[in-house]
Amino acid sequence: MTKVKYIPTNCRFCGYQCGLIAQVEQDRAVAVEPDPTRYPGEERVMRGCRRWRQAVEVMDHPQRVNYPLKRVGERGSGKWQRISWEQALDEIAAKLNDLKVQYGPETLATSIGAPHTSYWPLHRFMALFGSPNNMGIGQICWNPGILINTLTFGWPIDMELVPNHTACVLLWGVNPAESDNSLLWHTICEFSREGNPLIVVDPRRTRTAERATLWLPVRPGTDAYLALGILHVIIAEGWYDKTFVKTRCHGFDYLVEHVQSYEPSLVESITGVEADKIIEAARIFSQSTPASLLSGRGIDQLGKNSVPTHRALAILRAITGNIDMPGASHLNEMPDFIPEIDLELSEQFFITYCEKQLGKDRLVLQSYQGYERMRKLTAQHAKRLPMRYLTSAHPNLVWQAMITGKPYPIRSLIVMASNPLLTQADTHLVYKALQSLDLLVVLELFQTPTSMLADYVLPSAGILERPLMETKAGTANLAYGGQQAVHPYYERRPDFDFWKGLGMRLGQEEYWPWESFRESLEACLSPAGITWEEFCETGVYDQPNRYIKHEEVNPLTGKPVGFATSSGKVELYSEFLAELGCDPLPNPQPLIEISKEYPLQLISGARFQPYYASSFRQLNTLRAVHPEPWAEMSAVTAKKLGLEEGYPIWVETERGKARFKVKIAQMRDEVISVEYGWWYPEIPGAEPILGGLWISNANILTDGDFDSSDSLIGTWTYNGLPCRVRKV
Ligand SMILES: Nc1nc2c(c(=O)[nH]1)N[C@H]1C(S)=C(S)[C@@H](COP(=O)(O)OP(=O)(O)OC[C@H]3O[C@@H](n4cnc5c(=O)[nH]c(N)nc54)[C@H](O)[C@@H]3O)O[C@H]1N2
Numbered sequence: 001m002t003k004v005k006y007i008p009t010n011c012r013f014c015g016y017q018c019g020l021i022a023q024v025e026q027d028r029a030v031a032v033e034p035d036p037t038r039y040p041g042e043e044r045v046m047r048g049c050r051r052w053r054q055a056v057e058v059m060d061h062p063q064r065v066n067y068p069l070k071r072v073g074e075r076g077s078g079k080w081q082r083i084s085w086e087q088a089l090d091e092i093a094a095k096l097n098d099l100k101v102q103y104g105p106e107t108l109a110t111s112i113g114a115p116h117t118s119y120w121p122l123h124r125f126m127a128l129f130g131s132p133n134n135m136g137i138g139q140i141c142w143n144p145g146i147l148i149n150t151l152t153f154g155w156p157i158d159m160e161l162v163p164n165h166t167a168c169v170l171l172w173g174v175n176p177a178e179s180d181n182s183l184l185w186h187t188i189c190e191f192s193r194e195g196n197p198l199i200v201v202d203p204r205r206t207r208t209a210e211r212a213t214l215w216l217p218v219r220p221g222t223d224a225y226l227a228l229g230i231l232h233v234i235i236a237e238g239w240y241d242k243t244f245v246k247t248r249c250h251g252f253d254y255l256v257e258h259v260q261s262y263e264p265s266l267v268e269s270i271t272g273v274e275a276d277k278i279i280e281a282a283r284i285f286s287q288s289t290p291a292s293l294l295s296g297r298g299i300d301q302l303g304k305n306s307v308p309t310h311r312a313l314a315i316l317r318a319i320t321g322n323i324d325m326p327g328a329s330h331l332n333e334m335p336d337f338i339p340e341i342d343l344e345l346s347e348q349f350f351i352t353y354c355e356k357q358l359g360k361d362r363l364v365l366q367s368y369q370g371y372e373r374m375r376k377l378t379a380q381h382a383k384r385l386p387m388r389y390l391t392s393a394h395p396n397l398v399w400q401a402m403i404t405g406k407p408y409p410i411r412s413l414i415v416m417a418s419n420p421l422l423t424q425a426d427t428h429l430v431y432k433a434l435q436s437l438d439l440l441v442v443l444e445l446f447q448t449p450t451s452m453l454a455d456y457v458l459p460s461a462g463i464l465e466r467p468l469m470e471t472k473a474g475t476a477n478l479a480y481g482g483q484q485a486v487h488p489y490y491e492r493r494p495d496f497d498f499w500k501g502l503g504m505r506l507g508q509e510e511y512w513p514w515e516s517f518r519e520s521l522e523a524c525l526s527p528a529g530i531t532w533e534e535f536c537e538t539g540v541y542d543q544p545n546r547y548i549k550h551e552e553v554n555p556l557t558g559k560p561v562g563f564a565t566s567s568g569k570v571e572l573y574s575e576f577l578a579e580l581g582c583d584p585l586p587n588p589q590p591l592i593e594i595s596k597e598y599p600l601q602l603i604s605g606a607r608f609q610p611y612y613a614s615s616f617r618q619l620n621t622l623r624a625v626h627p628e629p630w631a632e633m634s635a636v637t638a639k640k641l642g643l644e645e646g647y648p649i650w651v652e653t654e655r656g657k658a659r660f661k662v663k664i665a666q667m668r669d670e671v672i673s674v675e676y677g678w679w680y681p682e683i684p685g686a687e688p689i690l691g692g693l694w695i696s697n698a699n700i701l702t703d704g705d706f707d708s709s710d711s712l713i714g715t716w717t718y719n720g721l722p723c724r725v726r727k728v
């Protein structure tokens, strides 16, 4: 009789890593069930999620990559030869060595995406190899909030929603109903069911906005005006927290003067949000204590307007006294375990590569100099941000360097857990860049349009096959994860093994002391005083939050510690930015104007279930739920364009065109919202089709141009792009 084991493990189809129990027979997973005893400890999360049920199907899916593959024939021809891991690693290491000798270490770039896997082994390898050219999506995901909150409050903050305590929730450019089937979303649902004030700022009446007591359908890209309008009302009415402003905020007088002109009527004319709704939002948010604010990609992807919007929202939190208050927000702490920055080794080695960072002379924050400046602030409270995400290369400059060889040649790329042909801006540019390379290596679970162009595709161990430990990149004292349920199937390996294997071949032996990924995680946890087994039991390491830390007394000075900023206070007026010659107060930047030719505004990538970016289109069960890509528009807009629900259309921008089906939705008029990440794994995977890459891919329509992106962080624009629509 075969022995059946039930192993506590985790889902890995999104960042939450919910607890699962895997039923395992002879080292094969045969079934999975939610494990509500482990993180996140909530049955509702998994009940509402379709993905985890596919865990067993994914293990043996016919399109999984199971063995190391080497390209034979032309790039993209779809002809592969199976080779051993040893051969793959030897050949890749040798080629990288040759390229390094010829062009310098900066000739190697890497590409990462959303947090699908542990990225620190890649960062560690790159630090030791000597290249600054890791690119990700930080400029339009995560970094704007992290950097702006740090320079305003001295460290990143998390929003908090505490049942029966939080009095108001404001969701700004975020749609957890589709993007975040987490405990937070279920708590928001309950909060709104109980009749509490929920304000949602979004051009679309999303499933999140449907629950709102007040929906502000802002014109895409004009959020900074709206936030300044709300600040204007709060200040004019005297609705701010006078004690907190007086004792803990810097530059209130400048702010008062700055927001004076943002009268609700003016703001209405720019944002399209009615003046009385602006006043109502200001009143509710400021008069409810504690009030909680969460923002999302809606404002992280506004090009030059992302920074002023984040700054205005940080100020809104501050003058209403919602900083480091239970039920409003928590100013995070450094981890007890080894923080990401030390795993990366980036501090130790950055001198060897920071000079080569592309675009460093323009980027005030998202650069090594920027990092150094921020570190001077956070060091006051003995904190260090992770370096590699916050200094990652601007993708547009990397693609250009591949194609033109300027300012120096980038001849090789290793792609891990990302699919840049679908998820980076300007697919034509990315395609041209990938085609130009001497070496393209892709670490993947599945064949994707990106991997189809590779020289080597290496099989990664995914869900159920590898240990997990995620942290908020070392910006908080929280880690979660657990053990693998089975050994990797076929010849798949954890991504860590690839980086270690390559490092061992390239002179990095002393920096890879751990036998396995699991051993490295164990070492990482040890300063926190917990073993790997203890960690796996609950699936989480965290500590009770401390609040109002700015009032704690420093025993050396006898004074409150305040905030780790230039002034020691919350910087409404940013001395830090002023010193760098940047706007110390939030100033909205000119919008990308629509024209006669492109009269509509495009949102290129709002989230939707059951997919995650370009992932999961190959899973039939999920595909049946959502078989085709939609372009949403209001009934008024559709009528004006002569369209009806279900019509196939081309959405066009200056960059190109992509095909979608019309879906009538409640949203602002004159706005089109297309789904992103669409390709067709069922279509043959060779050139020129590349899995249907060129049909409905939203990033054919976008542009990540460096010079027109924001000069602090390098944020480009995904929301509010001029576009037009044509019937197919
Ligand atoms: N137009 C537009 N573009 C956008 C956005 C937008 O809103 N609009 N959003 C941007 C944002 S915020 C993000 S985060 C990015 C997301 O961009 P990506 O992270 O590139 O998106 P995914 O499609 O999730 O690609 C992940 C790939 O990793 C593979 N994978 C999963 N787990 C593992 C693993 O453990 N190891 C390895 N080696 N591979 C694994 C999956 O099979 C999948 O092919 O897209 C960005 N692009």
Ligand SMILES: Nc1nc2c(c(=O)[nH]1)N[C@H]1C(S)=C(S)[C@@H](COP(=O)(O)OP(=O)(O)OC[C@H]3O[C@@H](n4cnc5c(=O)[nH]c(N)nc54)[C@H](O)[C@@H]3O)O[C@H]1N2
Pocket: 114, 141, 172, 173, 174, 175, 176, 178, 179, 180, 201, 202, 203, 204, 206, 218, 219, 220, 221, 222, 223, 295, 296, 297, 298, 299, 302, 603, 605, 606, 607, 608, 609, 610, 611, 612, 613, 614, 673, 719, 720
């Ligand atoms: N199902 C699913 N879940 C995901 C992902 C996925 O691809 N699919 N991706 C994951 C990743 S990588 C991320 S970063 C998160 C993102 O999570 P969210 O931030 O929730 O993601 P989005 O849906 O892109 O954006 C939120 C909202 O911003 C609105 N918006 C667009 N333009 C504007 C604007 O100009 N102003 C304002 N105020 N709002 C605007 C959109 O209509 C959208 O409803 O989700 C994660 N979860």
Ligand code: SF4
Pocket: 011, 012, 013, 014, 015, 016, 017, 018, 045, 046, 049, 050, 051, 052, 181, 182
């Ligand atoms: S929310 Fe769903 S997809 Fe994400 S980890 Fe949990 S079960 Fe998996």
Ligand SMILES: [Mo]
Pocket: 114, 137, 141
């Ligand atoms: Mo993201």
